[in-house]
Amino acid sequence: MATATEKLPGDDGFLDTFTVGDDRNAITTTDFGTRVNDLRSLKAGKRGPTLLEDFVLRTKITRFDHERIPERVVHARGAAAHGCFTSYDNWSELTAASFLSEKDKETPIFVRFSTVGGSRGSPDTVRDVHGFALRFYTDEGNLDIVGNNIPVFFIQDAMQFPDLIHAVKAEPDREIPQGATAHDTAYDFFAQNPSSLHTLFWAMSGHGIPRSYRHIDGFGVHTFRMVNANGKSKLVKFHWKSCQGRASFVWPEAQVLSGQNIDFHRQDLWESIEKKFYPEYELCVQIMEEEDMEEGMKKYGVDLLDPTKLVPEDKVELKRLGKLVLNRNPKNFFAETEQVMFCVGHVVRGIDFTEDPLLQGRLFSYVDTQLNRNMGSPNFEQIPINRPRCSPVHNNNRDGAMQQLIHTNNYAYTVNSLNHGRPKPADDSPKGNGFFTAPDRKIRCAHYTREISCTFLDYWTQPRLFYNSLCPAEKQMVLDAFRFELSKVESLDVRKSFIVQLNKVDNRLAKLVAKAINVPAPKEDPEYYHDKTALGLSILKEPLKSIAGLRVGILASVTNSSSIEQANILVTELANRRAVGLVVAESVKDRDENVRDGVDATYGASDAVLFDGIIVVDGAGKIFDPSKRSPLYPPQRPLKILEDAYFYGKPVGAIGEGKVAYSYTRLPGRMTPNDQDGVFYADKVEKALLDKFEGGLKKFKYAKRFPMDDPEPS
Numbered sequence: 016m017a018t019a020t021e022k023l024p025g026d027d028g029f030l031d032t033f034t035v036g037d038d039r040n041a042i043t044t045t046d047f048g049t050r051v052n053d054l055r056s057l058k059a060g061k062r063g064p065t066l067l068e069d070f071v072l073r074t075k076i077t078r079f080d081h082e083r084i085p086e087r088v089v090h091a092r093g094a095a096a097h098g099c100f101t102s103y104d105n106w107s108e109l110t111a112a113s114f115l116s117e118k119d120k121e122t123p124i125f126v127r128f129s130t131v132g133g134s135r136g137s138p139d140t141v142r143d144v145h146g147f148a149l150r151f152y153t154d155e156g157n158l159d160i161v162g163n164n165i166p167v168f169f170i171q172d173a174m175q176f177p178d179l180i181h182a183v184k185a186e187p188d189r190e191i192p193q194g195a196t197a198h199d200t201a202y203d204f205f206a207q208n209p210s211s212l213h214t215l216f217w218a219m220s221g222h223g224i225p226r227s228y229r230h231i232d233g234f235g236v237h238t239f240r241m242v243n244a245n246g247k248s249k250l251v252k253f254h255w256k257s258c259q260g261r262a263s264f265v266w267p268e269a270q271v272l273s274g275q276n277i278d279f280h281r282q283d284l285w286e287s288i289e290k291k292f293y294p295e296y297e298l299c300v301q302i303m304e305e306e307d308m309e310e311g312m313k314k315y316g317v318d319l320l321d322p323t324k325l326v327p328e329d330k331v332e333l334k335r336l337g338k339l340v341l342n343r344n345p346k347n348f349f350a351e352t353e354q355v356m357f358c359v360g361h362v363v364r365g366i367d368f369t370e371d372p373l374l375q376g377r378l379f380s381y382v383d384t385q386l387n388r389n390m391g392s393p394n395f396e397q398i399p400i401n402r403p404r405c406s407p408v409h410n411n412n413r414d415g416a417m418q419q420l421i422h423t424n425n426y427a428y429t430v431n432s433l434n435h436g437r438p439k440p441a442d443d444s445p446k447g448n449g450f451f452t453a454p455d456r457k458i459r460c461a462h463y464t465r466e467i468s469c470t471f472l473d474y475w476t477q478p479r480l481f482y483n484s485l486c487p488a489e490k491q492m493v494l495d496a497f498r499f500e501l502s503k504v505e506s507l508d509v510r511k512s513f514i515v516q517l518n519k520v521d522n523r524l525a526k527l528v529a530k531a532i533n534v535p536a537p538k539e540d541p542e543y544y545h546d547k548t549a550l551g552l553s554i555l556k557e558p559l560k561s562i563a564g565l566r567v568g569i570l571a572s573v574t575n576s577s578s579i580e581q582a583n584i585l586v587t588e589l590a591n592r593r594a595v596g597l598v599v600a601e602s603v604k605d606r607d608e609n610v611r612d613g614v615d616a617t618y619g620a621s622d623a624v625l626f627d628g629i630i631v632v633d634g635a636g637k638i639f640d641p642s643k644r645s646p647l648y649p650p651q652r653p654l655k656i657l658e659d660a661y662f663y664g665k666p667v668g669a670i671g672e673g674k675v676a677y678s679y680t681r682l683p684g685r686m687t688p689n690d691q692d693g694v695f696y697a698d699k700v701e702k703a704l705l706d707k708f709e710g711g712l713k714k715f716k717y718a719k720r721f722p723m724d725d726p727e728p729s
């Protein structure tokens with residue numbers, strides 16, 4: 016940990032002025048500062064009733080009763096971190112935004128990751144779209160990019176947002192299921208609103224069940240504008256590219272994790288930062304011309320105002336503008352993560368909106384939701400995590416509940432003469448210093464209407480583009496996901512309607528799902544089908560860029576001291592490669608600094624889902640014998656960990672006698688050491704084995720091991 020004087024990049028010390036620590040001289044006081052010398056309640060006699068007079072008791076209980084604020088109506092479950100954004104260059108040609116105005120310029124950042132549907136205490140590894148909301152505390156005000164890990168959204172009109180959320184959240188009568196779309200109302204909505212298909216396909220693939228927040232990309236989703244100081248604007252799509260690479264669980268793993276450790280993602284983020292495996296993401300933009308607003312259909316086949324479509328990376332390349340590094344955990348979850356109020360309308364000079372109707376609706380909703388979460392107080396921007404870090408806030412907004420500032424300008428109206436017109440407006444020309452709307456932005460002359468543009472109405476081409484771009488194992492994941500989700504839908508009519516939509520994307524997929532849910536197999540609908548693919552959509556086709564912070568379970572036995580010693584040597588070797596080795600044995604043993612004898616976890620409390628790879632060390636092979644019992648863990652647990660890891664597609668390895676473990680597995684033939692299949696073996700801990708294992712961790716999933724349906728279903 017950095018000391019108070021050593022500041023990490025992006026740490027401007029601003030929040031430190033609000034922190035309260037109870038040092039050794041701290042004495043208990045009431046909220047109004049009176050010291051309290053006895054923390055028992057005031058009573059009429061030792062056994063008597065408590066007295067209404069007791070202000071200490073009353074305030075303590077009142078304060079406790081009021082500790083909660085409403086959870087977010089969506090994205091309630093999440094975790095956050097502080098960091099630093101560094102610009103790669105001077106991007107003034109593109110934008111007047113000050114945080115991009117110089118090479119190496121640093122800007123403090125706060126990011127909150129989340130799931131959408133579950134409540135605040137729901138498990139991290141449910142299948143869902145994941146929020147990627149980010150605030151730049153720039154020297155010209157706060158900029159929030161409130162995005163997701165999926166580049167498209169379910170709907171095209173903000174009017175539909177409450178309907179979408181009512182449908183995907185738990186059923187209203189029983190509040191089941193928690194954080195899952197596998198139920199009737201969700202699929203009724205999806206079937207009746209095919210604009211949702213594209214995002215749904217992403218969510219049913221590995222993108223819906225990521226390995227961690229470090230292993231997702233982020234997207235601004237809408238088209239925005241960047242405007243330079245000459246007033247010239249470009250259309251942009253924001254992307255955050257994970258420098259770790261993208262990785263996902265398989266569904267059975269995610270389900271087990273929801274029970275094993277509901278805080279898995281939150282913990283991964285926290286521990287990675289504590290261990291200095293700082294998560295990194297590059298800010299990239301796809302840049303398009305202002306004319307493409309009208310020409311988008313011709314040039315890219317999509318209307319750039321439609322948030323259910325992406326612009327393929329092979330059509331418009333990504334330009335890398337800078338890097339974000341997350342290097343500090345919050346000090347207080349409530350004060351920072353819970354009270355951060357992101358608003359799509361937090362923009363700075365050089366950034367501007369587009370006419371996307373969904374974006375326009377969001378501009379209203381976020382401020383409104385913050386009012387609700389702050390019990391109606393408009394002063395939520397004054398909470399420390401929300402305050403801008405640039406010059407003090409000057410305007411004529413006044414009063415309201417919980418006002419924190421003492422305004423001394425008595426002339427809070429515009430235009431005033433008594434205070435010389437102060438505060439004065441900023442120079443609103445592009446060359447000036449204030450926010451300006453892109454001067455080349457035009458509103459087309461049009462009739463009032465509630466109709467949807469015909470350029471928004473193709474709901475099937477891009478889901479198919481996404482599906483075509485996946486590798487076979489990922490297509491199987493999508494199939495399994497739809498089979499799982501729809502089998503939970505009770506209404507036959509909803510299941511039938513959804514199959515009609517699925518069939519417009521892919522006939523084989525629709526037929527296989529239909530069969531599992533008692534719906535007649537649909538006939539091909541060739542007018543919708545095409546063979547196009549796009550880059551960057553598949554997770555499994557790309558290896559990870561780094562193994563930093565990945566967890567390797569080292570299976571050992573305390574009955575053999577050399578086994579534990581070898582396991583601890585591996586811990587050191589893996590640490591040199593920035594991975595985390597965790598020694599698993601029959602019982603826990605604390606680490607002695609001078610002896611390599613630590614054990615981190617017991618077999619009784621371990622599971623394959625907690626590790627990204629497994630290595631069985633010398634001297635532990637025999638405990639995998641299914642006929643052997645131990646009073647220290649459930650029967651056959653070590654064998655189950657090894658086999659499950661294999662079935663989940665993880666790299667597995669063995670050293671020396673540890674190889675015996677494989678002979679006890681249910682698939683001994685397939686688990687014979689073979690580098691291609693991700694089963695590695697060596698006589699001792701050696702570089703060649705570690706290199707191969709690192710390669711295995713980067714590959715992350717050996718997808719050939721996953722069971723597949725027949726290519727041509729009957």
Ligand code: HDD
Nearest residue numbers: 087089090127146147148162163168173176236380381384
């Ligand atoms: Fe939203 C929260 C992302 C459409 C209304 N949204 C919220 C968060 C994220 C997103 C990441 C959590 C922020 C945090 O961590 O505090 N939302 C999106 C994306 C959308 C989107 C990427 C489409 C492109 N949202 C959307 C619409 C509406 C909202 C169309 C309403 C018309 N969103 C909200 C909200 C939330 C919110 C109700 C709940 C909590 C909050 O705002 O602060 O206002």
